[in-house]
Every structure is written in structure tokens, then in C-alpha cells.
Amino acid sequence: MRYLPLSNQDRESMLNTIGIETIDDLFDELPKSEVPQKLPSHKSELQVDRELSQIANENLPYSRVPSFLGAGNYCHFIPASLDYIVQRGEFLTSYTPYQPEISQGTLQVIFEFQTQVALITGMEIANASMYDGATACAEAISMASRINKRSKVLISGGVHPHYIDVSKTQLKHLGFDIEVLEPNIFGKEEILDKLDTDLSCLVVQNPSFFGDLQDYTAVANECRDKGVLLIIVVTEPVSLGLIKTPGEMGADIVVGEGQSLAGPSNFGGPGLGFFASLQKYVRQMPGRLCGQTFDKEGKRGFVLTMSTREQHIRREKATSNICTNSGLIALAFSVHLTLLGENGFNRLANINHKNAVELSMRLKKNNKINVINSSFFNEFVIELPRPAIDIIDELVNLNILSGIPVSRFYPNSPNLSNFMLVAVTEINTESDLDLFANALNEVL
Amino acid sequence: MRKNFLHEEPLVFEYPFSDKSAVDFNSPLGDSENIGDLKRTTPLGLSSLSEPEVVRHYTRLSRLNYSIDTGLYPLGSCTMKHNPRLNEKMVRLDGFMNIHPFQPEKTIQGAYKAINLLSDWLIDLTGLPVVAMSPAAGAHGELCGLMCIRAAHEHNGESKRKVVLVPESAHGTNPASAAICGYSVESIPCNNRGRVDLQALNNRLGDDVAAVMITNPNTCGLFETEALQISDAVHNAGAYFYMDGANFNAIVGRLTLKQLGVDAMHINLHKTFSTPHGGGGPGAGPTVLSDALAPFAPVPFLIKKNKKLCMVEHAGLKDSKLSIGRMKGFHGQFGVFIRALSYIMSLGGDGLSQVSGDAVLNANYLRVKLSKYITPFYDGICMHEVLFDGSFLDGSGIKTIDFAKAMIDSGFHPPTMYFPLVVEGALLFEPTETESKQSLDELIEVVTELAKMVRKEELTEYFDQSPINAPRLRLDETHAARNPILRWNPDPLLKAAE
DSSP: OTTOOOHHHHHHHHHHHHHHHHHHGGGSOSSSSSOSSSSOOOOHHHHHHHHHHHHHHHBOOOOOOOOOOOTTOOOOOOOOOHHHHHTOOHHHHHHOOGGGBBHOOOOOOOOOOOOHHHHHOOOOOOOOOSHHHHHHHHHHHOOOOOOOHOOEEEOOSSOOOHHHHHHHHHHHHTEEEEEEOOOOOSSOOOOOGGOOOOOEEEEEEOOOOTTOOOOHHHHHOOOOOHTTTEEEEEGGGGGGTTTTOHHHHSSEEEEOOOHHHOOGGGGSOOOOOOEEOOGGGGOOOOSSOEEEBBBTTSSSEEEEGOOOOSSHHGGSSSSSSOOOOOHHHHHHHHHHHHHHHHHHHHHHHHHHHHHHHHHHHHHHHSSSOOOOOOSSSSSSEOSSSHHHHHHHHHHHHHTTOOOGGGGGGOOTTTTTTTTTEEETTTTHHHHEEEEEEEEHHHHH | OOOOOSSSOOOGGGGGGOOSOOOOOOOOOOOOOOOOTTTSSSSSOOOOOHHHHHHHHHHHHHTTTOOOOTSOOOBBTOOOOOOOHHHHHTTSHHHHHTTTTTGGGGGGGHHHHHHHHHHHHHHEEEEEEEEOOOSSSHHHHHHHHHHHHHHHHHHHTTTTOEEEEEEEESSSSHHHHHHTTOOOEEEEEETSSSOOOOOHHHOOOOOEEEEEESSSSOTOOOTTTTTTHHHHHHHHHHHHEEEEEEGGGTTTTTSSGGGGGEEEEEOOTTTOOOOOOOOTTTOOOOEETTTTTGOOOOOOEEEEEEEEEEEEEEEGGGGGOOOOOOSSSSSOOOHHHHHHHHHHHHHHHHHHHHHHHHHHHHHHHHHHHHTSSSSBBSSOOSSSSSEEOOOGGGTOOHHHHHHHHHHHHOOOOOOSOOOTTTSOOOEEEEEEEEEEEHHHHHHHHHHHHHHHHHHHHHHHHHHOOSSSSSSSBBOOHHHHHHHHOOOOOOHHHHHHHH
């Protein structure tokens, strides 16, 4: 067994040292009887590779066909050097940097990550990451309530339904009163009238789940007047290469999903929750924070800091129960932003946007297709003459992963069945757009 | 002039700003824009480097890290075992890496099959009937289990149960998770054998107790020998038994949880099943549930319909009437699942019981060898980790942290310090099964030499100053907490000069 370095001779001699006869003697205190039954035996590396490759081959990866999938998880090109860096054993196989003297690599990466997240969101500070965008959203609502001691929450119908569901689950027993607005598919939500002085926070998403772009500056001003904290969710951070930052609009907390910059879809996990806010709220922030300090010689170094908010010290009084962050995905996200740099990030966003606009224009030529959004980044909604789910199925038969049926997320809204979410990124080619548009012409 | 083989690496933001990028692009497919008036007009302030500079930056930073790939990592309770590269290769197969969570089901049957295969292994290894796959980490699994427990009590008209009992030696996440589930938390003391005080537990159990959370093996590295009596007592009192599975590595393949009367337990795939810790995540915390809790499992989950796997994504539907809802975006930590599956298939049932055997053997070898020099908390067989207290340092003026930092100078990552909280100056060593006897002997030699130095009482300064061979001397953590600098900022003088 290739992962076990003890030889039988080693085991003998160690058992001797301990003064027992067999390894089983070490387990004398366990209750006798049942052990797991009928499990397959160990396998060679070659065999595992074969079996898992065979299972993987039963999937149709988006890398092989034209694909337009988004809804909070986006398919972007990942530079080769990113995966090399992520697979460096010193990053991959280290743990939480509890011993800062021998963890400066990880710590400096986190510090740079925190800075990058703050920069692209236009916020003052960011934490070391959360599980994913959806759990970060729930944590943000919780944090808002710790800040203004209110418990009423208003969530826009443009927020990703998974973020709404996760927030509802996670906050279920904490005394929140959560109102969620109707799915905002036409981008016509009236939020200003709904802001009250007893509201803790308002959660909106930009671009919205349906792809709409909106300037939340006026909403932010109204929120500030009423003591309501504005949480802006970003599920496609590539958009921040092009559009006004949530910070510039006046957000108090910005959370989102970093997968889009960090790596491939991986069937949706593991993701990366990013979490940014204003400096004055730092003590209420959940998750890990890395801070700058000095060593005994006065050299700059980094440490995990303000851990007095955390569960290992505060136990039931902690700001959150989260212990693990998403270190390796945060590294990938950070490396990608470093590779792109200011110019590359802007250019990537530009290409995404222009490619999406181009597809929307081609689809508009078919009068059976209605493009809903007036402005969008790299994702938009189309209305079809019949259920999207059927059309998507027909297009799979033509080897196109065309889009996502909006109805998948709203089982209780049958009126949404003809809508399809379509995302376009830099991985799409001229021929992808043609194939998609032509295939739709064919099936409609 | 730099006098060190390792480089001092600046922050990416401290390189000169220019128009460089490490990524070249194809042209966009069109020229039109449709962004309204939302276009950003000011730069963000990101760095600008070419590919060679970026690769060197991160490679240099990586060299400042300790890692399992470079040495034994005996952090108790963290199970820092070897991370096989096959797992990394498998997760990067085109058919696993490049699939989107919302593709049509017929295009992702392989993904469902892989998740199902891992679920089956976890079910077989624990003997419990159902596993909730979506929790993202251990603490998230705790919350999942407790939420199912709360939902079950409410369903059974037992809403008045609002207290969770947690031993004082528990991981800090246990009480934190219970609090997020809306429960109040009370501590149960340990007895002088380092186990839960059954009498104290019995005295406290009553109709206000919702659940008891026990880590087994516990954080003192000991098996809770009265586990059966504990679960009986908990169930007789009408409460549920949550087992923290952080230490599952010690017992995997050697007993089932069903026989321990467990109602819920999370499994840290990043511990027992070798998925890399990645500098602090991502992990995964699938949570096995008993028959009593199974109906409350979070969505999404897989069911079999007409011999095909399909996913139930919403609570409140026919197959998910009682589900607590969704805990995580998309479908769980799929990339972590594939790594764990690759590991489990590699070892098989026979390999996994050898894993727990060797893990416990290694810990006991350390215990016996080190006990001559430092004081074990408990004098008897331990499980996969061995706990020492700080009493061997008494009178020397050397603190546990100093002793731990001195280990760094001899090339070892220190063990977990000051945890569990019930033991003064604790040092908790978990070598794992992936260490050879030779590497254990090296660790033993280092700890032994240091312990001898403590006894000589002439080298306090050595401990005070250590580490001196690491990339940094000891860092001022108080300064960091009092004057939080959490990001890079442009030098205000430079900014003014612009």
C-alpha cells in the first residue's frame, strides 16, 4: 500500500517498544463486534486512474462543445502558470498558518488577496475568504445585524436563489425576519419604497442573477439615511474589471463568489466566498484576517490577527462558527488577478462583455427570441416561445450546452418556464456563437 | 546586502506599475457595448507583472512555507497526512473539472455517479443510512447535524429542547455551531481519565436537552470508552447524539458509528481522506445521519429514479418534504469529493483499517518514546494523537510556546499548543500514518534533545529567542491586533507626489 511507509519490520519493532503484541491490541478499548463489511480492497494507481477516468468520460465537459452556462458559476480560461503555482506542495500541503514564522508564503498571499478583493470591490478591507458566495451572503446578513442590532432583512429578487436559500437556512434560528422580493427578471424592482428605519440590511446583486446591471448609488444613499446596511452581492467578479465598483456605489458590505476568477467550474465546488467591508466594521467581520506586523528584528511579516472574534477563543460567543476558509482557491483567485494585472483584468472584462453583446445581437435577429435585458455584463435572459428546458435538451442533442432554464431555480413559478439564462465569456469563439444562433433558428 | 539563500519578496503591489500583463488575449467577437452608464472610469490599483515575474513571485513565497511535502506536520486534531498526487490528477480530468453545475442531467451522469460512489463508501464505513454531502467543512457539518436535530425535535413536538451539552475539551466550533443553531450551550466536565464524566452528564440530561456533542476519539487523543453508555443515556433522555468526526482517522475501518448509537457525525474529508489542506481550505464536511434524522437532510441530494440518478435541489418537494433546506451554493465541494474518492479507492477497505492501525501505532510510539522526557497527560494507550501537558517545563521559565517555537529551529512544525483547553500548557502531537519510523525517530530525537535542555535550566534564552533559523523571527502579534493593517495601501507620500 503505497501511502503507508511503515514496513512490517518497523511495526514489529514499534509494537515491541510500546510493549504490546499486535496493532489490534491498541484498539482494545473499542467495543467489539461490527466492523464495516464487504468493502473493495486497495487498488493500484493505474486501476484507480482507469476507473475514475471511465466515470469522468460519462460526462460531457463544456470544454468539448459550445457552452453558454453561468448562473453564478462561470467558465473562463485559466492560464497554465496558475495551476502550476496552486500545485506547489508548499501551498497545497500546508495548513492554516498558525505558526507565522514558517508560513509567510501563505500569509503574504492572504494579505495580497485581501488587498485585491478590497481593490476590485472598492471597499476598505476584506477577509481571508469564506466557503462560497452563498454562505458569505448569509454571514454578511448576520454581520449587519451585529452592527445595527436590527433583525429585519430585505433581499432583492435579483439575488442568486441559492444565496437566498442558504441565507434562509443558515439564519433560520437566529431570530431574523427575512423578506425576499419576487424574482426580478425584468429588472424593474422598486426597492426605495421598501427601506425602513427598522430594516437591518438590504441585499442586492450586481449584475443581478438575471444579468442586469444597475447603479445602486441612490439606493445606497437612502440606506445610509435610514441606518440600513447595503450588502451588494457579486457572483461574477470579472464584471468588476469593467463596471463601477460596489464601493463607489456606497455598499457597506460586499460578498461574492470568486470561482469565476479562480478556476474551472468543478461542478460548482469548491468555491470561494469573498467578503469585503468598511474598516469601521472590522471587529464584526466573520472569518480569518491576516494583518501586517514586524518580527523581533523589525522585518515586515504577516500573521493571522484579531482571532478574539473566533470560535476557538470565543466558543459560543464567536462571530461565526466558520473555521476553515478557502485558502487554496483564494490563492488561485489571487494568482489570476496578479497574472491579469490592472490592464489584463480590464481587457478580460471587456472581451466578456463584447462577446455577450455580440451573441445577444445575433439572437435578436430571430423574432421568436426576446432578449430581456436592457444592459448587462456577460449574461442575459432570453424568452423563448416554448419551455427553455425542452429547447436546452434539443440543443444538447446537437452538441451545444446552450443555457440554463430559469425555472430550475423557481419551482413555484411556472410562469418562468420559457426563460433561459445565457452567459458568454472569452472562451466562446465565433463558431460557438454561430452554432448556437443557427441551432436555435433550427429548433424554434 | 541580502544575506540569506531565501529571498525577501515584496508585495505584488510594490513592483513598479506599468501597462504590463501576464495574459494575452484574442480579440473580442464584436465591438458593441451595452453597459449603460455603469462603466468604471478610475483604475482599481491592481499590479502589473509579466508571467516570469508572477511565477517567480509565488515560487519564492511558497519557499517560506512549511508543508507536509517538506516535513512531518504533527498538528494534533488536524490530521496532516500525505496528499497523494493521483488525487490531484483525478480532479483535473476534463470530465470532472470542466463540467458546470447546471448542465442538463443527462450530460453529468458521471458526476452523479462519482458523488454516489463516495456517499456509498461513507455510508459503509460509518454504518449510518444517509449522508448529507453538501457541508463545506467540519464546522459546517456540525451545523448541518444540529439543524437536522432541531428540525427532528420540532417535528416531534419537542421544541422546548434548547440546550446542547458539550464537553469542556471540545473543539471551539462545537459550541459556536450550537449557538448558530439557536441553542444555548452548557459544558460537561471530564473525569480524571480524560473522558466525559458520565455521572455529570447523567445529572444534567433532561427534557430541555436537544443534543449532546461528543468528539470520539476525544481531543485528549483518547477513546470515549463509555460511548455506548453515553449514547444510551442521551437517547433515554430524548436527546440526539452528535459525534464530532474530526478524529475519525483513528477508528476508520475498525467500528461503525451505528453501533455507537450516533445520530449525526461530520467527516472531514480534508483530514481522514487526505484532501489537501491548501493553507487553510477548502475542506468538505459530509455529515452522516441516522434513520431518525435522515428525512431532514439538506438539499441537494441524489435519488435514483428509473435506474437513473437525479438531484433533488429544492426543499419542500415530494422527496424533500422535511428537509432543512439548502446549506451551500451549487452541489457541495465536488472537487474535494473526487480527491477523497480517489484516495479511498486507492486504499480500499483493507487499506483504511491499516491507516487507522498505523496512525494509532505511530502516536503510541511517540507517546512511549517521549514520555521519558515530557509528561503525558494520560498514562495508557492513546488513539491517533498523544497529549502532553506543560508540567515538564515547570520552574524552568520556559513556556509551551517557547518549546514549540524551538522545534522550528530543528526543522519541525510544532504540535498543536494550548489545546485542548482542559490541559495546562498542552502539546498535542498527531503524527498520522503517513510518517515513516525514521521520520518519527528524527522528531523524537529533536523533542528529546530540547527536553534535556529544559532540564539543564541554563538555556532559557535559547527558547526565548527561537526560532532563529526560520524566514522570520517571532512576530509581534499584539501589535498586529492593536493596529490592524489588513491590506496594502499606496504610500501616502508617493500618492501626494503624483
